[in-house]
Amino acid sequence: MNVMGGSGGQRPPPGSKLVGLMVGREDTFPAPFIETVGRKGARDGVRAEMATLGGAFLDAPERYSVIVDRISHEVPYFRAHLKGAALKGTVVINDPFWWEADEKYFECVLAQRVGVSVPKTVVLPNKSYIPDINEGSLRNLRYPLDWDAILAYVGLPAIMKPNTGGGWKDVYRVDSKEELLWAYDQTGSATFGQRPKTMILQEFITWDDYVRCVCIGRKDILPLRYDPTAPFHERYVISKPVSGDLREKALRDATRLVEALGYDMDTVEFAVRGGTLYAIDFLNPAPDFDSFSIKEEAFAWVLDKMSGLVIDYALGRAKPPWRGEHRWWRYVK
Numbered sequence: 001m002n003v004m005g006g007s008g009g010q011r012p013p014p015g016s017k018l019v020g021l022m023v024g025r026e027d028t029f030p031a032p033f034i035e036t037v038g039r040k041g042a043r044d045g046v047r048a049e050m051a052t053l054g055g056a057f058l059d060a061p062e063r064y065s066v067i068v069d070r071i072s073h074e075v076p077y078f079r080a081h082l083k084g085a086a087l088k089g090t091v092v093i094n095d096p097f098w099w100e101a102d103e104k105y106f107e108c109v110l111a112q113r114v115g116v117s118v119p120k121t122v123v124l125p126n127k128s129y130i131p132d133i134n135e136g137s138l139r140n141l142r143y144p145l146d147w148d149a150i151l152a153y154v155g156l157p158a159i160m161k162p163n164t165g166g167g168w169k170d171v172y173r174v175d176s177k178e179e180l181l182w183a184y185d186q187t188g189s190a191t192f193g194q195r196p197k198t199m200i201l202q203e204f205i206t207w208d209d210y211v212r213c214v215c216i217g218r219k220d221i222l223p224l225r226y227d228p229t230a231p232f233h234e235r236y237v238i239s240k241p242v243s244g245d246l247r248e249k250a251l252r253d254a255t256r257l258v259e260a261l262g263y264d265m266d267t268v269e270f271a272v273r274g275g276t277l278y279a280i281d282f283l284n285p286a287p288d289f290d291s292f293s294i295k296e297e298a299f300a301w302v303l304d305k306m307s308g309l310v311i312d313y314a315l316g317r318a319k320p321p322w323r324g325e326h327r328w329w330r331y332v333k
Contacts, residue, residue, distance in 0.1 A: 017044070017314035020051030020064040022078060024071040028291040028299070033068075036307040046314045056081040062088045065314040068265070068306070070286040072096060089332050091313040093264045094285040095322040102283055103163050105200050107261070114256045117278045119203035120154050123163055127188030128196045150201060151177060157204040160184070162197045170197065173204065205280065209272035211242055213254040214287065214298065216305035217264050218321060223250040224298060226269065238295045249277050257282050262321035264309060 019037055023030050030050060037048035051067055062085055069092055072078035082096040105123035112118060125141055151158075160183050161171040172183035180201070188196045212226035212235075223242040227235050242250060254268040257279060267287040270277040289306075291299040312318040323329055 017065040019048035020067040029289040205271040207271035
């Protein structure tokens with residue numbers, strides 16, 4: 001390991017541009033992505049490698065022109081390193097500042113503002129708090145919660161899930177007030193780790209169709225039919241392509257969302273009921289890119305679009321969505 005980190009010390013050869021890939025436990029995407037970037041970018045001196053970060057030195061130059069981040073949500077050090085890299089001029093996909101501030105309730109409000117339908121949603125106060133927070137810290141909270149009013153708005157059945165996070169972790173379907181209160185009680189237990197989670201309660205959409213859109217670069221959108229109830233490796237229903245009016249609506253609404261969020265790498269899920277597309281899950285800035293789940297044709301599409309995006313960023317042919325949005329951008333050289 002390079003203990004100076006991916007930004008520590010050595011620069012790529014003169015005239016070359018280096019793309020760093022950061023991944024977790026996925027196996028099928030990294031090697032083909034690195035090979036594709038090297039092949040397509042060879043003429044312009046662009047190549048890719050697995051990024052190695054091992055301590056970010058304040059005065060060290062950045063090794064990478066672009067970093068594709070698919071793991072910093074699980075490793076806090078990576079997020080800290082990537083923020084510094086962005087300020088030093090590295091294009092980070094996705095923006096580490098925005099990703100860290102992202103929350104599901106905010107995104108539901110945002111979706112409404114851009115004209116995308118979402119389920120009725122309520123963000124709930126935490127069930128419990130860390131010991132340093134006492135009654136004096138909670139004087140602005142209404143207690144007890146008016147569960148009857150909340151259920152009258154959201155309806156039953158409903159889905160309770162964390163306001164931040166993903167991967168279908170800590171998600172509850174509730175069919176009665178008793179089940180809701182039981183699920184809410186679980187969110188204050190030790191099963192959630194050191195800090196209890198803030199939860200949202202959301203209307204359950206009984207869907208007659210379901211679409212997941214793979215979104216690259218805020219302009220390339222691939223709608224795929226999806227079954228969230230199937231085993232993981234069978235959820236993408238490739239045998240039933242998304243077409244016609246459904247495809248056009250999915251493309252329109254997914255584009256609105258990724259443009260508003262500024263995500264260059266995302267998946268957007270829509271539950272379809274009576275011809276209306278409800279955005280269910282669109283905070284997926286490290287989306288599933290494994291070939292065994294998204295299948296061969298979609299995997300080839302992802303490799304092509306992601307490699308093209310990072311090459312354009314490395315060569316300065318495209319600008320990241322957050323350029324000019326953060327006040328610190330004026331200091332990037």
